[in-house]
Amino acid sequence: MDLAREHGISTQAVRNYERDGVLPAARRPPSGYRAYTDLHVAALRAYLALVPAHGYQASAEIMRAAVHGDLDTALSAVDRGHAQLLRDRETLDAVEATIGVLTAAPATSRPDRPLTVGALAHRLGVAPATLRKWERAGVLTPARDRATRQRIYHPDDVRDAELAHLLRRGGYLLDHIATVLRQVRAADGPEPLAASLHGWRQRLAARGRAMLVAAGRLADYLDAAGS
Structure with a gap:
């Protein structure tokens, strides 16, 4: 045929x-x-x-x-x-605008056990209410303790909170930070994400x-x- x-x-x-x-x-x-x-x-x-x-x-x-x-x-x-x-281009632009800040940030040691909201707030020097606000904005996605239903922050959550804190000090808005951190989580860290940006832009151009x-x-x- x-x-x-x-x-x-x-x-x-x-x-x-x-x-x-x-x-x-x-x-x-x-x-x-x-x-x-x-x-x-x-x-x-x-x-x-x-x-x-x-x-x-x-x-x-x-x-x-x-x-x-x-x-x-x-x-x-x-x-x-x-x-x-x-929208995908805008997401990429948002990530590119901040990824240099994230990859240049000094590495900090991760806790060896999950943190409560109070412990993480103390670590960052912010109020617990700030972390809850970040959660509502989609910046953080903590798990809940099965017994107490309290928020618990695993090492990757602590990393995300520290990156969010860094970006907030740089004046970035929460919706911008949420967009960036979704990509960070998908790439398993800011360094792999930075390495993928060129290919990401090429795929958008091809589409x-x-x-x-x-x-x-x-x-x-x-x-x-x-x-």
């Missing part, structure tokens, strides 16, 4: 896409074989370009809406993808370029469909 061969996919994959509604239904002549047209070519090109830009779920939503002529739904899904990319290609392919399909 020429439609499958162009993209290096199986004929069954094309049938599955048609079944799932991301391609228009093919006409069946008396021979019984599916008859694919230039419209199907444009639809498949659009869908396969959308996947690296928006992911499988959103791409299927976009194409099903486009195939059914629901342009508002299709374009709204595209807009959500662009908005998410912008942005993929969105440009996908927009052109989707426009080609909409033109072919007369939408």
Whole structure:
């Protein structure tokens, strides 16, 4: 099948896409074989370009809406993808703006046992209410003692609290600090996170370029469909 061969996919994959509604239904002549047209070519090109830009779920939503002529739904899904990319860029910018401060901070010894909220507040020289405020803002995520239900801060929590304290002294807002510390936790520390920033930005750039290609392919399909 020429439609499958162009993209290096199986004929069954094309049938599955048609079944799932991301391609228009093919006409069946008396021979019984599916008859694919230039419209199907444009639809498949659009869908396969959308996947690296928006992911499988959103791409299927976009194409099903486009195939059914629901342009508002299709374009709204595209807009959500662009908005998410912008949020991801803002997150990266926030991390880059502070990661140099974190990696330059002098290392401190970690406690060999979990700390209570009072002990951690004493260590940092802040009030316990400050730590609770940071928790509400998503900066800290302490566990709770099963018996007493008191907050307990493990070594990684202490690290996060010390980094937050450093950034607060630098004038950073809590929502900014929460964004940075979520990334620190995911990378298992500020140093691995700093090393990953270049690759992170490259991935965002690749997704942005993929969105440009996908927009052109989707426009080609909409033109072919007369939408």
